[in-house]
Amino acid sequence: MKISSRTAQRIAKTLIWASALFVIVILLAIIIFILIKGVPEISWQFLTEIPRNMGRSGGISSSIVGTLLVTAVAVIIATPFGVGTAFYLTEYTREGKVTRIIRFSAESLSGIPSIVYGLFGFIFFVMYLKLGWSILSGGLTLAVMILPTIIRTSEEAIRTVSYQYREVSFSLGGTKWQTITRAVFPSAVRGIAVGVILGIGRCVAETAAVILTAGSALRMPESIFSPTRTMAEHFYILAREGISMEKAYGTAALLIIIIFIINVVANMLINRYVAKGH
Amino acid sequence: MLSVLMLRFNGKNMKSANGACMPKRQICSAVSVLILLFSVSLLSACGGINEAGLIVAGSTSVQPYAEVLSEEYMILHPDVLIDIQGGGSSAGIMAAQTGTSELGMSSRVLKDEEKSLWYVEIARDGLAVIINPENPIQNLTLDQIRQIYSAEITDWSQLGGTNTKIHTITREDGSGTRDAFVSLVMGESSITPRAIVQDSNGAVRQLVADDENAIGFISLGLVDDKVKALQLDGVAATRENVLNGSYNLSRPFLFVALSEPTGETKQFVDFILSAEGQKILMNEGLISPLEGTGT
Amino acid sequence: MKINKEKISGTIFLLIALSALSVLALITVFIFIKGVPIIAKVGFFDFVFGMVWDPGNGAFGIFPMIFGSVTVTLGAAVLGVPIAICCSIFLAEFAPAVLSNIVRPAIQLLAAIPSVVYGFWGLLFVVPAIRNHLGGPGLSILAGSIILAIMILPTIISIAEVSLLSLPRHYKEGAYALGLTQWQTIRSVLLPAAKSGIVAAIILGIGRAIGETMAVIMVLGNAVAIPQSILDPARTLTTNIGIEMGYASGDHQQALFATGIVLLVIVMILNAFAQYVTRRK
Numbered sequence: 131m132k133i134s135s136r137t138a139q140r141i142a143k144t145l146i147w148a149s150a151l152f153v154i155v156i157l158l159a160i161i162i163f164i165l166i167k168g169v170p171e172i173s174w175q176f177l178t179e180i181p182r183n184m185g186r187s188g189g190i191s192s193s194i195v196g197t198l199l200v201t202a203v204a205v206i207i208a209t210p211f212g213v214g215t216a217f218y219l220t221e222y223t224r225e226g227k228v229t230r231i232i233r234f235s236a237e238s239l240s241g242i243p244s245i246v247y248g249l250f251g252f253i254f255f256v257m258y259l260k261l262g263w264s265i266l267s268g269g270l271t272l273a274v275m276i277l278p279t280i281i282r283t284s285e286e287a288i289r290t291v292s293y294q295y296r297e298v299s300f301s302l303g304g305t306k307w308q309t310i311t312r313a314v315f316p317s318a319v320r321g322i323a324v325g326v327i328l329g330i331g332r333c334v335a336e337t338a339a340v341i342l343t344a345g346s347a348l349r350m351p352e353s354i355f356s357p358t359r360t361m362a363e364h365f366y367i368l369a370r371e372g373i374s375m376e377k378a379y380g381t382a383a384l385l386i387i388i389i390f391i392i393n394v395v396a397n398m399l400i401n402r403y404v405a406k407g408h
Numbered sequence: 409m410l411s412v413l414m415l416r417f418n419g420k421n422m423k424s425a426n427g428a429c430m431p432k433r434q435i436c437s438a439v440s441v442l443i444l445l446f447s448v449s450l451l452s453a454c455g456g457i458n459e460a461g462l463i464v465a466g467s468t469s470v471q472p473y474a475e476v477l478s479e480e481y482m483i484l485h486p487d488v489l490i491d492i493q494g495g496g497s498s499a500g501i502m503a504a505q506t507g508t509s510e511l512g513m514s515s516r517v518l519k520d521e522e523k524s525l526w527y528v529e530i531a532r533d534g535l536a537v538i539i540n541p542e543n544p545i546q547n548l549t550l551d552q553i554r555q556i557y558s559a560e561i562t563d564w565s566q567l568g569g570t571n572t573k574i575h576t577i578t579r580e581d582g583s584g585t586r587d588a589f590v591s592l593v594m595g596e597s598s599i600t601p602r603a604i605v606q607d608s609n610g611a612v613r614q615l616v617a618d619d620e621n622a623i624g625f626i627s628l629g630l631v632d633d634k635v636k637a638l639q640l641d642g643v644a645a646t647r648e649n650v651l652n653g654s655y656n657l658s659r660p661f662l663f664v665a666l667s668e669p670t671g672e673t674k675q676f677v678d679f680i681l682s683a684e685g686q687k688i689l690m691n692e693g694l695i696s697p698l699e700g701t702g703t
Numbered sequence: 704m705k706i707n708k709e710k711i712s713g714t715i716f717l718l719i720a721l722s723a724l725s726v727l728a729l730i731t732v733f734i735f736i737k738g739v740p741i742i743a744k745v746g747f748f749d750f751v752f753g754m755v756w757d758p759g760n761g762a763f764g765i766f767p768m769i770f771g772s773v774t775v776t777l778g779a780a781v782l783g784v785p786i787a788i789c790c791s792i793f794l795a796e797f798a799p800a801v802l803s804n805i806v807r808p809a810i811q812l813l814a815a816i817p818s819v820v821y822g823f824w825g826l827l828f829v830v831p832a833i834r835n836h837l838g839g840p841g842l843s844i845l846a847g848s849i850i851l852a853i854m855i856l857p858t859i860i861s862i863a864e865v866s867l868l869s870l871p872r873h874y875k876e877g878a879y880a881l882g883l884t885q886w887q888t889i890r891s892v893l894l895p896a897a898k899s900g901i902v903a904a905i906i907l908g909i910g911r912a913i914g915e916t917m918a919v920i921m922v923l924g925n926a927v928a929i930p931q932s933i934l935d936p937a938r939t940l941t942t943n944i945g946i947e948m949g950y951a952s953g954d955h956q957q958a959l960f961a962t963g964i965v966l967l968v969i970v971m972i973l974n975a976f977a978q979y980v981t982r983r984k
Contacts, residue, residue: 135884142886146797149789150806153860156853157809160816160824184475211726214719222716232724234974239727241970243914243941246963249948250730253737253956257508262463263493274726281723307712335817338916338941342949347461347491348475349482356461357491366819366917367494371472371610382820389815397811498950575840580925581759582950601757601928604842604936607920607946618831619840 161386168383171376177384181348185364186374190381192350196265196358200344201333203269203354204276209326212280216322219281220288221310233285240278247275248339256343263357268344275339276329283328287321288314320399327396331389337362361385461489462672466500466513467584468608469533469627470661473692474513480688481679488672496607497584501525504664510673512664515584515627516591527664530680531694534628534650535588535657536637538613540620545569547639554593556623559600564621576603577612577624585609588659589625628658629693651695661694734967738960750961756927756943758955765962767929771844771937775919776912778848778933779855784905787856791863791901792889814857822918825850830922839934842924847937850918855908862907866900867893899980906977910970916941940966 133141179189223229251271261267291314299309337360345357346367359367361381368378464474471494478490495503497514501522504512518527537553539545545567548556555561556574565571578599579586590599606612612624617634628645631637637645640655649655669677679685686696742750745763753764790810794803829849834841874896878888894901924936925946938946944959951959 135887139884139886142889143797146789146793149786150793150798150802152786153790153813153856154806154809156856157813159828160821160853161812163824164816164820182479184472211719211723214716215723218716218720222713234971234978235727235731237978238967238971238974239730241910241914241974242963243916243966243970245914245916245941245944245948246734246966247730249944249959249963250733252948254733257506260508262508263465263491274730277723278727305709307709310712331815335815337817337819338945342495345491346493349461349489349491352461352489356489357463357493362817362819365817365823369819369823370614370921371608372614373610378823382817382823385817386812386815386820389817390812393811393815394808495949498952502950502952580946582947598757601755602926602935604840605925605927605938605946615840615842619834622840 164379164382164386167376168379168381171380172384176377176380180350181364181377184373185348185368185377190361190364190377190384192348193359193361193364193381194384196344196351197334197360197362199265199351199354200268200272200340200358200360201330203265204272204333205326205330207269207273208277208280208329212277212325213284213322215281216284216288217310217314219285221306221314233282236278236281236285238278240282243338244275244336245338247271248342250274251339251343262355263343263345263347265344265351265354265356265358268340268358268360269354271339271343272333272336275336276332279332280322280325280329283325284318284322287318287325290321291317320402324396324399327392327399331392331396334360334385334392335362335389336360337366341366461491462511462676463491463493463503463509464511464513464663465493465495465503465509466664467497467515467661468494469497469515469583469585470513473531473629473661473689473694476692477680477685477688478676480685481676484679485675488676490676494608496580496582497587498582501664504666507666510665511669511677514662514664516587516659516662518662518664522664525664525666526668527662528677528681529660529697530663531661531686531689531696532650532658533661533694534645534647534655535585535592535625535659536628536631536645537623537625537640537657538616538631538635538637539623540616540618541634541636542620543569543636545638547642549641550593553638553640554595554597557594557599557603558597559602570621572621575619575622576600577615577622578603578605579609579612579625580605580607583607584659585625585627589657592657592659647693647695651699658695731967734960734963737957738962738964741954741957741961742964744954745958750958751965754929756938758947758951758958761954763954763958763961765940765943765958765965767927768938768940768943768962769965770929771923772913772939772941774844774930774933775847775851775923775937775939776909778844779851779912780905780909782848783852783855783908784859786852787859787904787908788863788901790856791860791867791904792894794860794864795867796885796889796893810857810860813853814861818854818915818918819921821850821854822921825918825922833934837934839932840924840936842922842936843934844923844930844937845933846922847919847939848933850922851912851915854915854918855911858911859904859908862904863897863901866897866904869900870896902980903977906973906980910973910977913939913966913969913973914941916945920945 176189178191180192181190182188219229251267255261255267255270256263295313295317296309299313340360341363344360346359347357348359351358362385365378365381368374471492475492478492482488482490497516500512501514503509557576562574564574606615609626609630612626613630613635616622616624643649643655645655650658663677686698690696750763750765752766754766755762755764756767794806825846829846830841833843833846870893874892875888878892919939920942923942925938925942926936927938930937940962944962948959
């Protein structure tokens with residue numbers, strides 16, 4: 131039985147609209163559920179008090195600070211190394227087998243499940259280097275986790291900078307260093323920023339890699355050698371143990387809002403980057 | 409990789425109508441502000457280079473009680489920092505052995521190869537076998553429970569209940585609770601590999617509360633009205649019955665260390681063993697080694 | 704003077720690159736060093752195809768976990784890919800600007816949800832639904848597949864959409880000029896042309912599904928036996944590491960690293976495939 135092209139068109143159109151509708155419905159189901167239950171929890175008190183009684187009362191300030199610090203450590207370490215490596219790979223080496231292998235490895239490493247990084251971080255940073263459960267261990271683990279991604283996105287951003295920029299700079303007598311810093315970097319910076327920001331988003335949402343490296347402590351961290359409990363981890367523990375559903379929802383809602391903002395910023399940058407006409 | 413592909417595709421063909429770009433200066437200043445913020449928070453956090461505090465790691469069963477104790481202790485001694493970490497009894501024992509933590513928490517007795525560690529019993533905890541409140545069964549023998557967990561009995565109807573499959577829930581391998589259960593109930597049999605594994609008492613409890621056909625085991629102190637604790641050979645699972653010995657599923661909560669604790673660690677342990685510390689534990693439903701015939 | 708600065712900056716970059724790359728090499732080497740001995744000890748085939756995982760008794764067969772990973776991911780792909788592709792077609796072809804400006808951020812928002820929240824939501828809604836209407840404990844491969852399918856939607860949709868949008872306009876115009884309907888155009892002209900990008904999107908989605916840990920721990924049930932139906936609980940390679948890494952020592956710990964090696968190999972294969980497919984453009 132042959133379906134007329136018009137009927138096929140109608141069926142296809144219905145299915146396609148239906149799928150879009152489905153995605154929206156699912157999204158609403160999850161987001162609205164969390165936000166409705168969680169946003170009422172977010173008060174000034176929630177944001178500034180530390181958890182008490184295992185998280186049943188008080189707020190999540192120590193968790194917020196801990197998440198920020200772990201992410202900060204990860205980004206501050208990973209970004210210079212990642213961007214520097216990307217520059218080295220594009221500007222100082224010739225395209226060849228070695229660079230292809232490096233690129234492939236970076237790509238593969240950025241796809242490894244975060245739990246494997248967690249396992250590595252636990253055995254290496256926490257136990258072997260004796261850093262213990264700390265923000266430093268967690269941050270280092272996350273830094274290693276986002277390093278390949280930053281290298282890849284930075285490299286991609288740098289490579290798409292038109293060769294003309296470099297040619298002009300060299301023809302004007304510029305050195306390699308001057309070319310990089312004054313001609314290439316400014317053009318590539320947005321693409322690089324996108325990679326870094328997405329890396330930040332990944333750090334904030336991460337649980338598997340921090341749960342056994344950053345620890346599980348509820349008090350306000352004193353230094354980067356203190357253990358802490360990130361918001362994602364706190365949500366996981368609260369929800370699983372049934373300790374306090376309200377606080378769990380509040381934590382989740384705050385997390386989602388933060389990550390969403392991060393993603394929006396990244397996308398704004400992608401769009402502006404494209405608009406520049408590369 | 410997602411971002412890489414997006415950049416590649418975007419860079420190649422997408423034609424965007426929007427011509428206005430964010431001025432470079434704004435980006436630079438935004439980025440430098442961010443870096444500044446991060447550095448400031450990092451530097452301020454670098455204040456105390458060394459003290460991470462007293463670390464107590466291990467059993468997720470002991471963890472909530474250890475947290476309550478440490479909260480109280482830190483109120484009494486504001487200059488002391490204590491951090492409680494989960495991971496399971498085996499993880500705690502290993503952490504103590506390797507020096508990753510000062511104290512380890514365990515909800516099972518030490519194995520032979522662990523006997524070289526220093527340990528002290530801080531409380532005793534009953535082990536409750538729980539089922540859903542809708543489940544009509546009230547009482548089982550130890551052997552029946554063993555048969556359920558080894559999959560010799562697979563249907564509730566075999567025990568006089570409904571005609572449905574039993575959903576067995578157990579804890580993870582490194583759990584002290586599971587170890588205690590295995591040594592007290594299973595004997596030579598092993599838990600069926602088809603059992604559902606959850607990684608905390610709370611998760612087990614939640615599951616049993618939601619599923620009419622589930623059976624699990626948790627800390628007696630954590631039983632609430634969402635689940636029903638089975639009677640064992642006619643004996644109800646209550647704190648009193650554990651105390652007087654008629655309910656014999658119970659296990660010790662231990663604190664272990666590489667060697668006898670000194671200094672701050674010793675003071676914390678002393679606090680836990682003191683009347684004050686023990687009162688806190690008893691209020692939470694545990695049994696103190698100071699009480700009755702216990703141990 | 705200029706030459707010196709050149710050399711210095713060159714050296715600095717070299718040092719930075721070397722340290723970064725050596726760290727990445729360290730991880731790979733570390734995982735291999737820790738994992739290979741146990742594979743050698745147990746035997747490659749016994750490890751990868753061994754049916755019993757019982758570290759307490761020295762049994763280190765990861766096949767049940769491989770089976771779990773594969774079935775859950777396959778399930779996620781079967782459920783998620785059609786919807787994702789349809790949705791990307793929607794965004795690229797059917798949606799009026801007003802709607803696409805709502806739907807696209809909506810998909811961004813889906814990507815912003817942390818995996819633990821997905822897992823929790825699945826535990827609250829999907830698992831009981833399966834338990835009450837389909838039977839079994841609810842914690843099952845089906846639950847895992849559903850949750851993973853939702854999680855990989857944003858990944859596949861965004862890349863597939865970009866691939867469709869980046870096609871030259873004359874493909875479409877030519878097709879319409881020949882009298883094809885919109886659907887015929889999509890089916891016989893646009894989709895095949897965007898094939899490499901779409902396939903890359905799907906592979907990325909699959910990669911994400913295989914690597915997911917937290918959401919899966921919460922809804923999969925983590926039983927060590929090989930599941931016999933999609934309503935049975937199961938365990939994946941990632942959740943196995945997640946559950947046991949806190950307390951594993953000695954051989955057991957090595958076996959977990961060996962599992963990490965297996966995961967690394969899987970990711971590399973997926974990556975190579977994705978690169979092959981996109982290079983063919």
